[in-house]
Each structure stands twice: as C-alpha cells, then as structure tokens.
Amino acid sequence: MSDMEIGNSKAGEWEFWIDVGGTFTDCLARTPEGEILTHKLLSSGLTPGVVAETPSPIQIVDPLRRGDPSDLWRNFACRLFDVEGNPLYAGRVVQFDAASGTLTLDKVLPVDLPKQARYELKGEEEAPVIAIRYLLKLPMSESIPPIQVRLGTTRGTNALLTRRGARTAFITTRGFKDVLLIATQDRPKLFDLAIKKPEPIFAETVEIDERIDAEGNVLCVPDQHRIREQLLALKELGIESLAICLLHAFCNGEHEELVERIAREVGFDEISVSSRLAPLIKLVSRGDTTVVDAYLNPVLRSYVRGIRRSVGDSSLKLMTSAGGLIDAEHFVGKDSILSGPAGGVIGFSRVAERAGFARSIGFDMGGTSTDVARFDGTYEREFETKKAGVRIVAPMLAVETVAAGGGxxxxxxxxxxxxxxxxxxxxxxxxxxxxxxxxxxxxxxxxxxxxxxxxxxxxxxxxxxxxxxxxxxxxxxxxxxxxxxxxxxxxxxxxxxxxANMVRAIRNISVAKGYDPRDYTLVTFGGAGGQHACAVARTLGISRVLAHPLSGVLSAYGIGLADIRQFGEQMVLQPYSTEQLQSLETVFAGLEGSAREKILAEGVAAENIEPANRSLDLRYQGVETALNIPLPDDGDYSKAFEAQHRRIYGYVHPNRPLEIVTVRIEVVGTLPRREPACETRVERRPVAKRHSEVDFAGVSELTPIFKRAELHAGDLIEGPAIICEPTSTVVVDPGFQGQVLERGELLLTDLAGEQREEGETAVDPVRLEVFNNLFASIAEQMGTTLQRTSCSTNVKERLDFSCAIFTATGDLVVNAPHIPVHLGAMSVTVKRILQDNPDLAPGDVFVTNDPYRGGSHLPDVTVITPVHSAAGELLFLTASRAHHAEIGGIVPGSMPPFSKRLSEEGVLIRNFKLVDRGRSRETELEQLLTSGPYPTRRPADNLADVSAQVAANHTGVSQLLSLVERYGWPTVRAYMGHIQNAAATKM
Structure with a gap:
C-alpha cells in the first residue's frame, strides 16, 4: 500500500506511527518511497508460536516464522510450554534461519517434548522497538538508523490502573493533608457490602506551614529550614517524586516555587507543581492532577528513555490525551492517560470526513477494552474528568471506555x-x-x-x-x-x-447526551471491531458502517495524521461584560504567544501555525458548573452561552449575570500531508476463492472469505461475508451489503434494518444478561441526563441522586449504581403514589419529598413518571430522586441539626401532580415552594432541578418504549420478573 495520507517525513527517512495498547502494539511504517507497511505484536513484547518439528536436539521449526527478517530473533530468550501453559524449557536463540523458520537454541531440548508444544520469544527491548526492527529487518546486533517515531502508549494508564507508579509524596498546606482522601464525597462501588476506601496513589503527605488567601495575598510565610527538614525526611523514606499543591496557589504560585527550589537542592528530580500544571480553582481537582503527574512521570520517563536508547537520535514524539503530538522530553503524566485512544479519535474522524461523512462514531475494539467517541466536525473535549478513580484537570478528547474487548x-x-x-x-x-x-x-x-x-x-x-x-x-x-x-x-x-455491552457504551456518548446515533456513521477499527460492528450498528439503528483499509491499526494511523497542539488556560473569575472582554485581550495574547513558542520549538514552521482557537468558560453567578464557549462568529459569548445552556439544560436565567471563569486557547501547528490516492470505482461482484461455515446468532451459514488486498473500488459484497486484512477481520453480517470506495474504504450498508425480536418469555441465561444490561443502561442514561441538566452542585459533583425503573405495581426492576439509601426507599414512594392515584393517566408526572411515604429527608425530592402503552395500559414507572441544595427550613441548605418539627427542615411536597395529562403545573409548584413558615430560598434552582429530573425520567420512558417496540411487551414484562428473581437468587 502506498500514497496514503501521511505525516511530515524527511527525504530518506522512515516514519513509524505506533499505538501501544493493553494487549497489542500496532505499528505502521512509511518507507522513504511512500510505501505503507504494518506489523502487529503483543504489547508484552512476546512473540508466540507452535513447534512444528525438532530437526535436531537444539532446533525447533515453525513455518509461520518463514519470511521473518533474517537473524531477527538472535539473542531472544525462548521458553517452551505444553498446551496447558506449563513451562517445559528456557533457553536463548543463537541463530535463526528465515528461509525454513528454524530457531537454533543454546540448550538441548527436552527428550519428551510434546507435539504442538508452544514457544515464546522475548527480547530485551520494548514492543515498539521490536516492531521497528521487524519492519526495518534489523537484528538486535545492529543499530537503528535515524527515523521519525510517533507513539501513543497506555503505559501511563496501565501504571495508574495497576497502581505501579512511583513512590510519591503529596505536599500541601497545613490542615489539608486529608483533602484528597475526603475529595467530593462521591464514592465508587456504593453497593459493596465490604466497603473498601480507594487506596491513594501517594505514599506520604507533608503539610507546609504556609497560607495564601483567595486573592493571592501571603498570610503566612513558610519556614525554609523546616521545609528542608521535611523534604530530607521524605528522601529517607524512599520517596521518588513530589506533588506540590498548596491552597490558592492558582492565583499565587510563589510558595510552591519555593518548595520546588528547596526540593531540588536536597536531591529531588521528579517534581510536579500545581500552579504550572493546572492553575485553576478547586483544590481537589488540582491536587489530584498534580499527584497523577508526579506518580506517572518517572514511569513514563523510564519508558521513553528505554525507547530513546534504541532509536538513538531519531525524532521521537508522543501523542497526548488532547489529540496532539509533543516532543518526548515534554511528555508528562497528566497528558498521557488517553495517549493511545486519542490517536483512534483522530484516525476515525479523518477517514470518515475523507469518505464524505461529517458525523461519525468511532468504535475501537481492542484486546482489553472498547473505546467509543463521537465526532461532529469538531473534537469534543473534556477539561476535567475522572480516570482510574482520580480527577484530572487537563484537556482530553472525550472517549468512553467499556471493559469489553477481545480478551x-x-x-x-x-x-x-x-x-x-x-x-x-x-x-x-x-x-x-x-x-x-x-x-x-x-x-x-x-x-x-x-x-x-x-x-x-x-x-x-x-x-x-x-x-x-x-x-x-x-x-x-x-x-x-x-x-x-x-x-x-x-x-x-x-x-x-x-x-450489548458495547451498545451501552455508544448510547452513553450519544443518546445520554442528546444525540441520536442513527444520524451517524459507525467507523469500526481495532483488531476486533470489524467482527462486531454490523451487529452493534444494527442494534443502535445505525445504517452505515465504515471500515478503512488500515482499520486494524487505525489508532496508529491517526497518530501519523495528528498535528502539534498546545493549550493554554488562565483562571479569571470576573463578571462578564464588554469591558472585561476587552481587558482579556492581553491574557489571550500572552497565552497564544507562549503556545506558539512551544510549537516553534517542536520544529514547526511559523507559516504552518494556525490562528489560535479561543474560548471562555462561563457560568451564571452563584452556579458551580461552567460551560466552555468557543469564540462565536459575532463575538457575543453571552448569546452563545444562553443558546448552549438552553440546548443542554432546557432553560436559561435571563436576569442572572454571567461570570467568566477561565480563558482558554488552543494553537495548532499543522504538518504537511499527501492526499490519499483514489481508485476509479467500477462496480463488480468479486468471486471468493474459499468459503467457510460461520455462525450468525447461532445459525450456521456457508460464508465467502475475501482478502482485502484483492478487492477494488466499486466491488459489491453481499452479506454474509468475511474480509481478511493483515491486522483485522471484517465480518459482513447477513442483511448488510459492502462496497469498496475510491480510497479503499469498505462501506457496509444495512439493507435489512433492525428486526423486531419477540420471542420466548421463559428465562434464558443469555437474554437474562442482555436485558439486565439493557435496563441498567437505561437507568444510567437517566442518571447522565440528570447530572448534565441539573443546577445543583449536589447532583453535578457529589452525585447525590438516583434513578431507577419500576414495574406497574411499584416494584424495583433495575437501578443505576447510585445512592443505596435512595433506592431502598424509592419503591415505597412509588407504591404510595400508585395508592393515592389509582387513575394514573398518560402524561402525568408526580413530585414528592414526603418522609412519611417513602421519602428520606426533605431535600431529597423524587419525581415519578408513569409509562403507558398506546392503549392506555400502565406498563412501568421511571423515577429519580435528587438532593436539592435548598428546600427551605430554618437554616440555608435545609439540613438543620437542631430542628424539632418537620416544617423547620423545609417545604413538604406531598403527592404533588406536576404534570396533569400533559399540562404543566409548574406555577402551582412554585407557589408551594415559596409558601409556608420556612419557604425555599432558591425556588428557581428547585424548579430547574425538578425539570432536570423530569427530563431524566423522559429519557428512561423513551428508551423503555423503544425496548418494547423491539422485543414486544410480553417479553419485556417477563424479563422484568426474571431479573427480580435472579437478584433474589443471588442474594
């Protein structure tokens, strides 16, 4: 393959684009002549095989090794196993004959070596270097010439997940040593009976006696002598890396810089400073980010040094979580978490656009997990997210990961x-x-x-x-x-x-955010994606699937297509006004200038640096959550903010002033690329040279098998069929038709569409898990909608809310993993609503916080939505309960410690019909909230949060009705009961 879209290579140099995943490492090379080569190997660096014969006591033969580069495996360790994986032999390769696939070993083989014994070859270099040597045909004894390497790696993510980072100390202001342990009070695994607090990734904590106020003024000067003593003590404890995060350092980093200077004087090399990494408000997020950076940096630097030793003076750039390349020496822990998946996002979006599809969903199924992302002409980014249990404040491409891979x-x-x-x-x-x-x-x-x-x-x-x-x-x-x-x-x-697991992930990035997946093209990639893409697309109602010729290594391909990107941000916290916008020009200019300098230092020519992308984080004054607003064409950020706020939350506060939270910029240095070659499309129907029996949903069909390299633009392939590629396999399910496009992409179109799947109502272990996932996914999407559209910090950050689905009699069917104290009582609340309202009608919605009828305390407000069939039969109910930050009472926050009667806690809402047969009674609810001896102090926020709960319930209603449409009400009703029975059995 040649003339593919490529990056910035120098004449005479090879380019390597490599994605190191959890299971496999994908390597794509471009030769100086423009030819594209690929190689896939295990990320462990192991090369497995099967012993076909043993021509001598020190030789093994594997025909699949024929064609490997001559003497490539010399000096590799060789271990042999039986079919059960039990070790039989350990030695080293002293000679390799590529013509016959013969490995000559340094020790005599066991006499009773079983037939089809397995072997593994293991070198001393990392998997990316082995891949480079393989494609360059270089044995370990020869040096790698100057090349260009672009690398995405999960090394940082794996170290974070397995807790194998550096021994790190968290250094903070006196009195705040437990701040990262307390965090925002949200807890993972709420339903574990054996509650286990998450282990912090830092080993020690040091408190510095210093203080800076919220305006940046120094209140307490730190004692340098005492700091030196504390840091020397950390040295004695074997601490390798420091995370310095002091209170209010985002507006004055003077004390952090002092601690850093002393730390370097006492011998610390690995130091992360919060005021440089994330100069933003929120101590917990800033602290977590700094600790992650310090925890991962030594691991990543060691990894990069190992690769650097092998590739010498070659150019080595790494992919960041934001989708940009950066020089290896500047690659840091906080930017490494989505290093590999980011390449996939760049890859699938670029190939979809080239094929004429502006809206696409990437489906990257690898060996360990599946990553999904959405592209609408621009990249969706998150500036604060939670990965592996820690909060990270850094620009990242929005990628949803589910633990469902080939492995x-x-x-x-x-x-x-x-x-x-x-x-x-x-x-x-x-x-x-x-x-x-x-x-x-x-x-x-x-x-x-x-x-x-x-x-x-x-x-x-x-x-x-x-x-x-x-x-x-x-x-x-x-x-x-x-x-x-x-x-x-x-x-x-x-x-x-x-x-079903992968469909659930795609719904989380589409339906749960207000986007219909049917409006998108599914771009499949990863080693296993093509085997599942048609079935996943059909379940989602997506009619088109696109598979690129390099779909098996598309993340590596995307790394080759990436640009140099630099981001800048500065906290502002000022009221929004025209005058304030004008004063921010200096801030924008400073951030842009710094970013341009960094890109120039990466070797990008000035004429290839694009104008900066500007944006502001805006929010209503008094509200915690901000929205990122890119610079509008007319320059009116406030109008753009209201439009986005209304789209996401469904309402605006026209009389509430705005606040500018953060100034952000993105500067892109583009790299030259060659346009991909096109082939004239000539419609024909190729004939397969071989066939095989393949099972589709348990039914065996004789299926043609094609090699991708033998297909040409215009070729039509009717499903079922299998298309084999060097690094992946694409399965064309029955009912799909494939056509090869001009640039070699395979476009699969669903001609049959989603089928109604009414069937048996008797319990089946397969369908039981499928329906369990379907119901749980709906409850989770309800929660996502509620979190996204609510106003309260309790909902958005503390996650003090719950969503669930109930039978027509009020019994709990399934819930998202939300608050147990809510979920245990919500069924009682639903049953009381049913008792009090025997004549529920379509379009009704109820609100209650009555602790005498299934409620907890008054701030926990429950919204219940009945769901009827077209004939008016009550099928089930959806409900959500959320902790409102204010509901009245004798103290703000509505949680008085010394109240003597219920009214002192706030407003009691008892069996209130918010919507009566489709007619809103919001005005009556507002009157209730503002009446009584202790009315709510924030009725507008209460109404907004109730609206968010109604929206969450509606998400559940629409998804449940779609489920009934697909499977039929008898099947859905039966499996509601089966899930309840299974839960009782498991208990």
Whole structure:
C-alpha cells in the first residue's frame, strides 16, 4: 500500500506511527518511497508460536516464522510450554534461519517434548522497538538508523490502573493533608457490602506551614529550614517524586516555587507543581492532577528513555490525551492517560470526513477494552474528568471506555452468562492462544468461524475452546437453572452479550447526551471491531458502517495524521461584560504567544501555525458548573452561552449575570500531508476463492472469505461475508451489503434494518444478561441526563441522586449504581403514589419529598413518571430522586441539626401532580415552594432541578418504549420478573 495520507517525513527517512495498547502494539511504517507497511505484536513484547518439528536436539521449526527478517530473533530468550501453559524449557536463540523458520537454541531440548508444544520469544527491548526492527529487518546486533517515531502508549494508564507508579509524596498546606482522601464525597462501588476506601496513589503527605488567601495575598510565610527538614525526611523514606499543591496557589504560585527550589537542592528530580500544571480553582481537582503527574512521570520517563536508547537520535514524539503530538522530553503524566485512544479519535474522524461523512462514531475494539467517541466536525473535549478513580484537570478528547474487548472473560455466575469486565490480557491471553488462558470473546469469535485461523498471525487452538465451552455447558446444565446449551449456542450467547455491552457504551456518548446515533456513521477499527460492528450498528439503528483499509491499526494511523497542539488556560473569575472582554485581550495574547513558542520549538514552521482557537468558560453567578464557549462568529459569548445552556439544560436565567471563569486557547501547528490516492470505482461482484461455515446468532451459514488486498473500488459484497486484512477481520453480517470506495474504504450498508425480536418469555441465561444490561443502561442514561441538566452542585459533583425503573405495581426492576439509601426507599414512594392515584393517566408526572411515604429527608425530592402503552395500559414507572441544595427550613441548605418539627427542615411536597395529562403545573409548584413558615430560598434552582429530573425520567420512558417496540411487551414484562428473581437468587 502506498500514497496514503501521511505525516511530515524527511527525504530518506522512515516514519513509524505506533499505538501501544493493553494487549497489542500496532505499528505502521512509511518507507522513504511512500510505501505503507504494518506489523502487529503483543504489547508484552512476546512473540508466540507452535513447534512444528525438532530437526535436531537444539532446533525447533515453525513455518509461520518463514519470511521473518533474517537473524531477527538472535539473542531472544525462548521458553517452551505444553498446551496447558506449563513451562517445559528456557533457553536463548543463537541463530535463526528465515528461509525454513528454524530457531537454533543454546540448550538441548527436552527428550519428551510434546507435539504442538508452544514457544515464546522475548527480547530485551520494548514492543515498539521490536516492531521497528521487524519492519526495518534489523537484528538486535545492529543499530537503528535515524527515523521519525510517533507513539501513543497506555503505559501511563496501565501504571495508574495497576497502581505501579512511583513512590510519591503529596505536599500541601497545613490542615489539608486529608483533602484528597475526603475529595467530593462521591464514592465508587456504593453497593459493596465490604466497603473498601480507594487506596491513594501517594505514599506520604507533608503539610507546609504556609497560607495564601483567595486573592493571592501571603498570610503566612513558610519556614525554609523546616521545609528542608521535611523534604530530607521524605528522601529517607524512599520517596521518588513530589506533588506540590498548596491552597490558592492558582492565583499565587510563589510558595510552591519555593518548595520546588528547596526540593531540588536536597536531591529531588521528579517534581510536579500545581500552579504550572493546572492553575485553576478547586483544590481537589488540582491536587489530584498534580499527584497523577508526579506518580506517572518517572514511569513514563523510564519508558521513553528505554525507547530513546534504541532509536538513538531519531525524532521521537508522543501523542497526548488532547489529540496532539509533543516532543518526548515534554511528555508528562497528566497528558498521557488517553495517549493511545486519542490517536483512534483522530484516525476515525479523518477517514470518515475523507469518505464524505461529517458525523461519525468511532468504535475501537481492542484486546482489553472498547473505546467509543463521537465526532461532529469538531473534537469534543473534556477539561476535567475522572480516570482510574482520580480527577484530572487537563484537556482530553472525550472517549468512553467499556471493559469489553477481545480478551474479556466469558463465564457463568450461577444465574446468567457474563462477559467481562475482567480480561485475560496479553498473557496468558485467550484460551485459543494455547497458554492455559480462560474463555474470552476472541475464543467465541474463533469458534463461530468469524476469525479464519489461517489468516491469524500465529496458530490458534479451536479444539481447546470447544472443550472449555462444553465444560461450561455441563456446568450450566447441572446448575439450578438447568438450561441445555450446545457449545455453538453458548458462543452465540456470549457474543450477543458482548455486543450489548458495547451498545451501552455508544448510547452513553450519544443518546445520554442528546444525540441520536442513527444520524451517524459507525467507523469500526481495532483488531476486533470489524467482527462486531454490523451487529452493534444494527442494534443502535445505525445504517452505515465504515471500515478503512488500515482499520486494524487505525489508532496508529491517526497518530501519523495528528498535528502539534498546545493549550493554554488562565483562571479569571470576573463578571462578564464588554469591558472585561476587552481587558482579556492581553491574557489571550500572552497565552497564544507562549503556545506558539512551544510549537516553534517542536520544529514547526511559523507559516504552518494556525490562528489560535479561543474560548471562555462561563457560568451564571452563584452556579458551580461552567460551560466552555468557543469564540462565536459575532463575538457575543453571552448569546452563545444562553443558546448552549438552553440546548443542554432546557432553560436559561435571563436576569442572572454571567461570570467568566477561565480563558482558554488552543494553537495548532499543522504538518504537511499527501492526499490519499483514489481508485476509479467500477462496480463488480468479486468471486471468493474459499468459503467457510460461520455462525450468525447461532445459525450456521456457508460464508465467502475475501482478502482485502484483492478487492477494488466499486466491488459489491453481499452479506454474509468475511474480509481478511493483515491486522483485522471484517465480518459482513447477513442483511448488510459492502462496497469498496475510491480510497479503499469498505462501506457496509444495512439493507435489512433492525428486526423486531419477540420471542420466548421463559428465562434464558443469555437474554437474562442482555436485558439486565439493557435496563441498567437505561437507568444510567437517566442518571447522565440528570447530572448534565441539573443546577445543583449536589447532583453535578457529589452525585447525590438516583434513578431507577419500576414495574406497574411499584416494584424495583433495575437501578443505576447510585445512592443505596435512595433506592431502598424509592419503591415505597412509588407504591404510595400508585395508592393515592389509582387513575394514573398518560402524561402525568408526580413530585414528592414526603418522609412519611417513602421519602428520606426533605431535600431529597423524587419525581415519578408513569409509562403507558398506546392503549392506555400502565406498563412501568421511571423515577429519580435528587438532593436539592435548598428546600427551605430554618437554616440555608435545609439540613438543620437542631430542628424539632418537620416544617423547620423545609417545604413538604406531598403527592404533588406536576404534570396533569400533559399540562404543566409548574406555577402551582412554585407557589408551594415559596409558601409556608420556612419557604425555599432558591425556588428557581428547585424548579430547574425538578425539570432536570423530569427530563431524566423522559429519557428512561423513551428508551423503555423503544425496548418494547423491539422485543414486544410480553417479553419485556417477563424479563422484568426474571431479573427480580435472579437478584433474589443471588442474594
């Protein structure tokens, strides 16, 4: 392949674009002549294989090694295993003959070496370097010439997830040592009976006796001698890295700089300073960001140094979470979390635009997880997010990750089939790798015939998969469930569940944010994406799927297409006015100048630096949450803010003044690219050279298999079909038609559309998990809508809210993982509403906070929405409960510690009909909220939060009705009961 869209290479130099994932490392190279080469290997650096023969006591032969670069494997360690993964031998390769695939070893092999023994080759260099050597055909004994390397890596993310970062100390102001432990009081895993506090990633905490006020004035000067003593003590404790985050340092970093200077004097090299990393208000977010940076920097620097040693003076740039490239020496921990997935976002958006699709959803299914993102002509970014349990204040592309990849475990939990979230990883890997691994999604695809064995880069063992599936069939049959499955049916069931998990993630980035996925094209990529894309798209109602010729390595391709990007930000916290905007010109100019200098230092020519993208974070005064508003064409930020506020939240406060929170800029240095070559489209129907039996939803069909390299623009392929590529496989499901476009993309169009799936109402372990995921996904989308549209800080940050779905009799069916004290009582509230209102009608909505009828305390307000069929039958109810920051009472906040009667806590709302057959009674609710002895102090906020709860319930209603439309009411009703029974059994 040649003449693809490419980056900024010098004449005579190779370019390498590499994505190091959790399981696989994808490498894409562009030769000096413009040819594109690819190579995929395990991120562990292991190269597995199967011993075909042993011609001598010190030689093994693997035909799949034929064609590997001559002597590439010399000096690699070699280990042998039996089919169960038990070690048999350890030695080293002393010679490799590429013509025959013969590895000569330094030690004699075991005499009783079993047939089809497995082996692994392991070098001393990182996986990206091994990939570079493979494509350059260079053995370890030879130096790598000057090349250009662009790299995205999950090394930082993995270190954060596995808690294998540097020993870090958190240095903060006296009195605040526990601030990151307390954080915002939101808790993960609320339903765990054995409550376990999250382990902090910092090992020690030091409090500095200093103080700066909120205006930046020094109140207490730190004692330098005492600071030196404290830092020396940290040295003695083996601390490797420091995170310095002092109170109000965002407006005056003087004391942080002092601590940093002393730390360097006593011998610390790894130091992260919050006033430089995230000069923004909010101590917790700024502190978490600084700690993450300090925790990961030593790990990343060691990793980069290892690669640097191998590639010498070559150009080495890394991908940041924001989607831009940066020189390796400037790559830091806080910008590394989405380094690999960011390349995928750049890749899928660029190829979709090239194919004529302005709106696209990226579907990147790898070995460990699946990443999904949305593109609408501009990149959606988050400036504060939570990853691996810690808050990070840094620009990141908005990517949703779900633990459903090719390596996700497939198991039976005693009641239902489960896929993930655990993964087999790269080692031992799936069962079919032959290293004693468990059953995974990859095994299911192999067993279903969706992965042609002869096209995989190393041998796969289908028989061991069949044996393990049969064992699982026997286990299910012997369980109280007593369901009878064949291995084929079980594999189809696991794939159906895996697809449901990925659909759930895509709904979180589309439906939950007010976007209809049917308006988008699904761009599939990643090693496993093409095997699931058609089924996922059909479930979502998406009619088009796009697969690029490099879809198996599209994240690496995206890294090659990325530009140099620099971001700048400065806290302002000033009232919005025309005069204030004019005064911000100096701030904008300073940030833009600094960003331009950094891009010039990266080697980008001045004429290739685009004008800065400006934006402001605005909010209503007195409201915590701000919206990022890009510079409008007419320059009127306030009008743009109101338009976006109304779109997201459904309302505006016309008389409430605005506040400018943060000034932001983005500067892009573009890199030269060559336009991708186009082929004239000539419509024809190619004939497959081979066929294979493939299972689709448990039904076997004779399926043609095509090689991607043999297809040409205009070729039409009717599903079912399989298209094999060097780094991935695309499965064209029945009912889809594929056509090759001018640049080699494969466009799959769903001609059949989503099918109604009415079926058996008897309990089935597969459908039980599918419906459990469907219901839970709806409840989660309700929660996302509520969090997004609410006004209260309690909802937006503390996550003090709950959403759930109930039967027509008020019994809980499913809830999102929200507040247990809410969810335990909400069923009582719903049942009381049903008792008090036996004549519920379509279009009714109720509000209550009555503690005598299922409520908790008065600030917890519940909104209940009944759902009727077209014939008027009550089918189920949706409900949401949220803690309002103010509901009246004798003290602000409505939580008086010394109240003696209920009215002193606030306004009591008892069985209030907010909407009567579609007619709003908001005015009456406002009268209730502002009446009584202790009325609410913020009625507008109460009404806004109630509106957000109504919107959340409506999200649930529309999704539930879609579910009924697809599966039929008898099936949906039956599985509501089955889920309740399964929950009782598990308890």
């Amino acid at each position: 996700s475990l497939c198991k039976f939990d005693g009641v239902k089939l489960v896929v993930g979230p655990e993964s087999a990883g790269a080692n031992p890997g799936p069962a079919c790798y032959g290293r004693g691994g468990p059953l995974t999604v990859t095994d299911m695809n192999l067993f279903a015939g969706k992965i042609p064995q002869e096209d995989f880069p190393f041998p796969l063992d289908r028989e061991i998969v069949r044996q393990k599936l049969q064992g699982l069939c026997d286990e299910i049959a012997d369980s109280p469930l007593g369901a009878k499955y064949t291995p084929r049916e079980l594999a189809a069931g696991f794939l159906q569940i895996a697809n």
